[in-house]
Amino acid sequence: MDADITLTVDGAERSVTVDTRTTLLDALRERLGATSPKKGCDHGQCGSCTVLLDGRRHLTCLALAVAYDGSEVVTADGLGTGGGGSDLHPVQQAFLDHDGFQCGYCTPGQVCSAVGVLDEAKQGHPSLVTDDLESEVELTDDEIRERMSGDLCRCGAYPGILAAVREAAGR
Amino acid sequence: MTEQQTESLDVRSIGTALPRVDGVEKVTGRAAYAVEHGAADGVTDPLHAWLVTSRIAKGRITGVDAGPALAHDGVVCVLDHTNAPRLEDTSNGELAILQDDRVHFHGQIVAIVLAETSEAAREGAALVEVGYAEEPFEAELREDNATYAPEQVNPAMETDTDEGDVDAALRDAAVVVEQTYRTAYEHNNPLEPHATTAWWRDEDGEPTLSMFDSTQGVHGVVSTLAPMLGVDEQQIRVRAPYVGGGFGSKGEAHAHVMAAALASQTTDGRPVRLAVTRQQMFTLTGYRTATISHFRLGADADGRLTAIEHRVQEQTSRVREFAEQTASPTRMLYAAPNRRTSHRLARLDVAVPSWMRAPGEMPGVFAHEVAMDELAEACGLDPIELRVRNEPDTDPETGKPFNDRRLVDCLRRGAERFGWADRPAAPRSTEDGEWWVGTGVAASTYPAMVQPGNEARVRFLGDGRYAVAIGSVDIGTGARTVLVQIAADALGTDTDAIDLEVADSLLPSATVAGGSSGTSSWGGAIVAAAQRFRADHGDDPSVGAETTASAADNPNAEKYAFHSFGAVFAEARVHRWTGEIRVPRLLGVYSVGRVINPATARSQLVGGLVMGLSAALFEEGVRDPRFGHPVTQDLATYHVAAHADVLDVQAEWLDESDERFTPMGSRGIGEIGIVGTAAAVANATHHATGVRVRSIPVTADRFLE
Numbered sequence: 001m002d003a004d005i006t007l008t009v010d011g012a013e014r015s016v017t018v019d020t021r022t023t024l025l026d027a028l029r030e031r032l033g034a035t036s037p038k039k040g041c042d043h044g045q046c047g048s049c050t051v052l053l054d055g056r057r058h059l060t061c062l063a064l065a066v067a068y069d070g071s072e073v074v075t076a077d078g079l080g081t082g083g084g085g086s087d088l089h090p091v092q093q094a095f096l097d098h099d100g101f102q103c104g105y106c107t108p109g110q111v112c113s114a115v116g117v118l119d120e121a122k123q124g125h126p127s128l129v130t131d132d133l134e135s136e137v138e139l140t141d142d143e144i145r146e147r148m149s150g151d152l153c154r155c156g157a158y159p160g161i162l163a164a165v166r167e168a169a170g171r
Numbered sequence: 172m173t174e175q176q177t178e179s180l181d182v183r184s185i186g187t188a189l190p191r192v193d194g195v196e197k198v199t200g201r202a203a204y205a206v207e208h209g210a211a212d213g214v215t216d217p218l219h220a221w222l223v224t225s226r227i228a229k230g231r232i233t234g235v236d237a238g239p240a241l242a243h244d245g246v247v248c249v250l251d252h253t254n255a256p257r258l259e260d261t262s263n264g265e266l267a268i269l270q271d272d273r274v275h276f277h278g279q280i281v282a283i284v285l286a287e288t289s290e291a292a293r294e295g296a297a298l299v300e301v302g303y304a305e306e307p308f309e310a311e312l313r314e315d316n317a318t319y320a321p322e323q324v325n326p327a328m329e330t331d332t333d334e335g336d337v338d339a340a341l342r343d344a345a346v347v348v349e350q351t352y353r354t355a356y357e358h359n360n361p362l363e364p365h366a367t368t369a370w371w372r373d374e375d376g377e378p379t380l381s382m383f384d385s386t387q388g389v390h391g392v393v394s395t396l397a398p399m400l401g402v403d404e405q406q407i408r409v410r411a412p413y414v415g416g417g418f419g420s421k422g423e424a425h426a427h428v429m430a431a432a433l434a435s436q437t438t439d440g441r442p443v444r445l446a447v448t449r450q451q452m453f454t455l456t457g458y459r460t461a462t463i464s465h466f467r468l469g470a471d472a473d474g475r476l477t478a479i480e481h482r483v484q485e486q487t488s489r490v491r492e493f494a495e496q497t498a499s500p501t502r503m504l505y506a507a508p509n510r511r512t513s514h515r516l517a518r519l520d521v522a523v524p525s526w527m528r529a530p531g532e533m534p535g536v537f538a539h540e541v542a543m544d545e546l547a548e549a550c551g552l553d554p555i556e557l558r559v560r561n562e563p564d565t566d567p568e569t570g571k572p573f574n575d576r577r578l579v580d581c582l583r584r585g586a587e588r589f590g591w592a593d594r595p596a597a598p599r600s601t602e603d604g605e606w607w608v609g610t611g612v613a614a615s616t617y618p619a620m621v622q623p624g625n626e627a628r629v630r631f632l633g634d635g636r637y638a639v640a641i642g643s644v645d646i647g648t649g650a651r652t653v654l655v656q657i658a659a660d661a662l663g664t665d666t667d668a669i670d671l672e673v674a675d676s677l678l679p680s681a682t683v684a685g686g687s688s689g690t691s692s693w694g695g696a697i698v699a700a701a702q703r704f705r706a707d708h709g710d711d712p713s714v715g716a717e718t719t720a721s722a723a724d725n726p727n728a729e730k731y732a733f734h735s736f737g738a739v740f741a742e743a744r745v746h747r748w749t750g751e752i753r754v755p756r757l758l759g760v761y762s763v764g765r766v767i768n769p770a771t772a773r774s775q776l777v778g779g780l781v782m783g784l785s786a787a788l789f790e791e792g793v794r795d796p797r798f799g800h801p802v803t804q805d806l807a808t809y810h811v812a813a814h815a816d817v818l819d820v821q822a823e824w825l826d827e828s829d830e831r832f833t834p835m836g837s838r839g840i841g842e843i844g845i846v847g848t849a850a851a852v853a854n855a856t857h858h859a860t861g862v863r864v865r866s867i868p869v870t871a872d873r874f875l876e
Contacts, residue, residue, distance in 0.1 A: 021290040030289055035207040036200025040362045041449040045806035048362055076200040092198040096190060099770045102778060103647025104197030105363040105415025111198055149815040154362045154416050155647050156781025157774060158817040
């Protein structure tokens with residue numbers, strides 16, 4: 001069964017017909033040609049498909065597109081201040097500066113996840129390794145590692161990713 | 172082909188951290204991988220393919236009922252062995268899919284569904300009804316398998332070696348270590364699943380296949396497919412502009428590539444997109460066999476080795492042989508007058524094993540370096556001192572001098588940096604709260620290789636700019652960046668004056684991104700072409716001047732044994748009540764020749780260390796021998812290291828240049844980081860707890876009483 005939905009993708013409103021079985025990831029990649037979010041496992045186990053969905057990081061392979069009519073999606077391609085991605089987001093620049101990637105396949109998801117992590121910390125969201133639930137969250141190395149652990153990197157660029165997120169967090 | 176004897180480079184860009192030339196594309200996600208190309212690249216209105224795989228391990232297909240699938244809205248066709256296009260050559264049993272009714276392993280491709288959408292293709296694949304006649308099978312690697320000696324082991328090494336009298340030496344040895352070491356089934360699991368977009372068009376009256384493939388070598392895909400499809404190599408073009416990792420699993424074309432090639436023969440020119448699912452990767456795209464290493468070391472009372480024996484048992488597939496060269500590093504790592512190695516394979520009804528980062532060295536050095544740790548303990552020697560005492564003067568295998576064997580330098584530098592001198596000798600000596608703490612060391616080594624068959628093209632574009640072309644693939648290694656650096660230095664110009672073209676089989680021939688040979692092989696060809704270009708066209712060439720050349724054989728190749736070395740240090744903490752293992756520090760110190768780009772090199776070496784840590788603690792492919800399938804076939808059950816598992820991991824290298832080996836002075840860095848790492852971690856857990864674990868992954872249950 002098909003359904004017509006409208007998404008805002010990286011600032012542009014896009015109407016698209018989807019199958020009710022279509023994941024948000026496949027709607028973006030296969031129907032809208034937005035291939036910045038990647039399909040690494042299609043089961044919510046790797047994080048490559050992470051985007052900012054209505055401002056929060058989200059696994060698009062575990063979301064059915066039809067349930068997100070009217071939502072705003074920001075991919076790594078739309079993070080830059082130029083809207084269309086003409087400039088890099090500070091997190092992206094930090095990934096470049098610390099070589100926080102190799103093959104680049106998990107990278108758009110890592111970048112979106114990192115942007116989400118910075119915002120979650122600012123809002124005071126605790127993680128598994130947060131001891132003090134009263135004070136402001138400080139993004140220590142352990143906090144960054146824990147909060148970024150939903151994004152697998154088989155190239156093993158974690159030390160570079162850590163350094164990039166640390167810098168983007170202002171440490 | 173024009174051959175050019177290369178001269179060593181005057182380096183300017185080489186040795187500096189030029190930022191990745193494709194970095195912005197990757198951090199934005201604009202880099203287009205194999206199934207992400209659209210109309211601008213010739214991929215218009217593609218069909219989606221989904222693979223149907225066998226549910227039995229061995230037998231015959233009695234019938235395929237495509238009716239329910241074809242009735243599903245959007246399904247266009249179902250290909251099986253009765254209606255798939257025929258292949259000219261079926262000698263590669265892994266790739267000769269849909270040619271007969273035989274099933275050789277659980278998970279083999281038995282049908283392909285093509286549909287207008289991926290949703291319909293996937294549903295269609297679930298609706299295809301396949302009937303089977305099962306036959307008895309054997310799919311479990313055990314010590315009592317029937318085995319055979321392959322003619323050679325990967326890539327073309329001797330199966331067995333035997334020097335001196337190992338048995339006599341062991342009888343006379345003051346100290347003997349005799350143990351069995353095991354490594355688990357490991358799966359490469361690059362983050363980009365294997366994927367291919369393929370389409371056939373008539374060009375000049377001949378059918379021509381175009382592909383975007385996630386491969387480590389575009390020319391290898393062409394040369395593999397062409398004879399099977401019965402076409403000339405000129406009728407196939409393969410491109411791989413971006414590849415999301417491979418670690419060996421994309422080194423050779425696997426069956427899905429043929430599936431895409433065959434399926435797209437039936438679509439009247441419509442492109443076919445085929446992405447292997449993560450689950451299917453565990454059978455269709457290669458894996459590292461589990462290994463069983465029987466080790467015997469004999470030494471005198473001072474720890475000097477008198478005998479080394481390494482007998483390996485591992486598996487291959489009945490449908491195609493792959494023999495992991497697990498004992499190969501044992502032949503050259505340490506001195507001993509009496510030495511014997513052997514490989515025996517169990518030919519099983521299983522999926523085809525293949526290359527995974529450092530095939531041979533990774534499992535082999537794990538076994539050898541844990542055995543050395545046991546020998547050090549038995550001799551009452553520091554593990555580093557034991558290794559120093561067993562340094563060979565020449566390559567024990569060939570008798571040739573080593574190019575530049577600096578294992579001891581790596582060990583000493585690492586020891587200094589890691590704080591090894593403060594280490595208590597006895598295991599189970601250090602407690603920190605509820606944690607036992609220990610440290611371990613292991614040697615690492617990897618052969619340095621230049622592959623024949625590479626050529627590069629240099630063309631002057633005017634205005635100081637040069638086009639440099641070679642069909643090599645950057646799978647994340649940084650090749651695209653370092654080849655620009657090499658080209659710039661070889662032409663005596665700046666990196667921004669180089670337009671590098673790669674990853675297209677229409678470009679000059681390049682060998683696979685594998686065996687840590689890519690930069691040495693492709694870089695050598697670029698240097699050859701650049702130096703020949705200067706010889707032909709001088710320093711002031713006319714616009715359009717062009718030279719294509721390959722590097723002449725290295726006259727040093729026969730004189731020296733070329734290897735890289737490293738030393739890996741690990742700290743392990745083992746929780747006394749739960750057995751949880753953490754590795755707070757991991758350090759590798761390497762001798763790899765000159766490092767061309769310190770940023771990308773560090774990422775390669777650290778990435779290897781991380782993958783070695785992952786193998787040491789997590790990675791274990793579990794099979795069910797009753798059905799012959801992998802039970803752990805996704806990233807929730809087959810664990811790879813996640814961010815929180817990776818703490819302080821550092822790599823450094825000795826300042827050196829190996830100009831006997833390449834004109835750049837470099838040797839290759841892609842694989843050595845994984846070698847020895849698991850042994851260092853296992854040895855550290857022994858030092859922490861006193862419990863010796865002789866198999867990987869090392870898991871918490873091993874430390875519970």
